Amino acid sequence: MNTTIYSRIYIAFAVLFYATTATSQPQMQLTIKTDQQGGVIDKNIYGHFSEHLGRCIYDGFWVDSSLNIHKKDRIRLDIVEALKKIHVPLLRWPGGCFADEYHWRDGIGLRSTRPKRVNTTWGMITDDNSFGTAEFLELTNLIGCEPYIAGNLGTGTPQEMANWVEYLNYSGQSSLADQRRQNGYEQPYHVSFWGVGNESWGCGGNMTPDFYADQYKRYASFCKDYPGSPLKKIASGSNSDDYNWTEVCMKKIPSWQMWGISLHYYTVVGTWEHKGSATKFGEDEYFNAIKNCLFMEELVQKHSAIMDKYDPGKKISLCVDEWGVWTDVEPGTNPAFLYQQNSMRDAILAASTLNIFNNHSERVRMACLAQTVNVLQSLILTNKEKMILTPTYHVFDLFKVHQDANLLLVSFASPDYAYNGNKIPAVNVSASKDKNGIVHISLVNTDPHHSIDISTTLPGFQFNSISGQLLHAANFTDINSFEVPNLVRPEAFNGFKKDAGHISIKLPALSIVVLEIK
Ligand code: AHR
DSSP states (O other): OHHHHHHHHHHHHHHHHHHHHHHHSOEEEEEEEEEEEEEEOOGGGGEEEOOSSTTSTBTTTBOOTTSOSOEETTEEHHHHHHHHHTTOOEEEESOSGGGGGOOGGGGSSOGGGSOOEEETTTTSEEEOOOSOHHHHHHHHHHHTOEEEEEEOOSSSOHHHHHHHHHHHHOOSOOHHHHHHHHTTOOSOOOOOEEEEOSOTTTTTTOOOHHHHHHHHHHHHHHSOOBTTBOOEEEEEEEETTOHHHHHHHHHHSOGGGOSEEEEEEEEOSSOSSOOOOSSOOOHHHHHHHHHHHHHHHHHHHHHHHHHHHHOTTOOSEEEEEEEEEOOOOOTTSOGGGOOOOOBHHHHHHHHHHHHHHHHTTTTEEEEEEEOSBSSSSOSEEEETTEEEEOHHHHHHHHHGGGTTOEEEEEEEOOOEEEETTEEEESEEEEEEEOTTSOEEEEEEEOOSSOOEEEEEEOTTOOOOOEEEEEEEOSSTTOBOOSSSTTSSOOEEOOOEEEETTEEEEEEOSSEEEEEEEO
16 A cells, blocks of 8 residues: 555656656757758848938938947948948838938938938938938948949839939940049949839838839839949738739739749738837847747748749749848837937847748748847947947858858757647747858847757768857847946857767757867
8 A cells, every 4th residue: 555655656746747847958950861862041131221221320320420439421420340340231211111212322422412201111311312322322331231222113203213223333435423423432232132112012102012012113114224233123022911012013923023022021020000119128028029020930831822823933032132020119209210229138049030041041042130220129229439349240240151152951840839728839949051161150048037958960961079059048138238248148059069970969948059070
């Protein structure tokens, strides 16, 4: 009798012990198929967006001459250096919604004679047009990235857009090319990426997809490829899961007229009226933000499936040229300026999104995080002479190794991150092999409570050394501030062990790790 009771108690304890250790030490098998390459991860997936909005351009990139920092003209060079370090490949400008009310002739020539305009979309403030075409192209030149210009389809004309292309790209004799020369630019700029309108379903003109597709064809017909400057024209695409928009554009616009079609998706935690704080939130908001960000996977899959119907050869790119988390503005700041802080949560969100883009790089060939400086999910925040790098900046720094590398297929079954009766995958991963044969694996653990033991194999890949970098914080609300600018920053990662062709990784809770294997 006693023996039976003791053995039952023993079994109960054993089950309890097993259950506790099993939940606290989730396990995962990861296989990196180094022999099955998924094509090139276009570096332009790591692109960014800069709009005439709040303090992104004015008092962001472009500052008052009296500000006591290194500048070229009025461009902040500390920002330029930071962006060069993470190899920013592409920058989109001048909007956003602003693009469909921007007239490029306002921003060329002598600055003192440029007209002042009201930025009717973002706060009814005066734009003195001191930052225009030449200033933007000087900025992209300093960063060493491709310019991506969003043309005005909403309040412009096909002729205005076509003239901008000619002004920038024509090397021969014409009044427009000569005007560029008079403004000091002898050589054409060869701007190849052109957006034809922005959010034409909304701020860009509230159009139907049918109407927009017809307008697109009209505008695109007159924007010409000048010698040495073939254009990559990008249609204004869907708002989130508006699959009909993609369907209609793909059906109506011939593939030879469209290099890409865009997709805009922002991660919003609450409602558009009450989006929640960027810094003060609990696990419910954290969980929902990550869940909503992972919706990008479904969006990319479903929009790609529609594109596959009309373009099975995958010639047309899906350009996610606005993405990121959108929260309430920081208290005390202008609500129209969209200035928000940036936390470890946002770093997890950025890394997870970039893993999705990498894994779909056969269709996603360009993306722009919104927006680079002082607006929405910024890489950089400034306060007069001071500048800080956000947790999101560090993600782009760690992930730059994937740019133009060959995607490697991965296989794994993630443990769950469970919260309040809901669950999402705790782990997301992507991997690539660069031109030197080095393999990089980016791993994200979205679970803030449990580290995860990952047993990794790379069949057929001989390697001698492994090193890693880790981005981690004690709390998902941790931020870099002007007072404590380096609370969240990358450090060396040593949580791995090599055992005869297989790697054991202990992926810390709430972390991002990038491994280099060679
Ligand atoms: O990034 C801010 C705004 O969000 C852009 O101007 C617009 O395109 C989108 O709605």
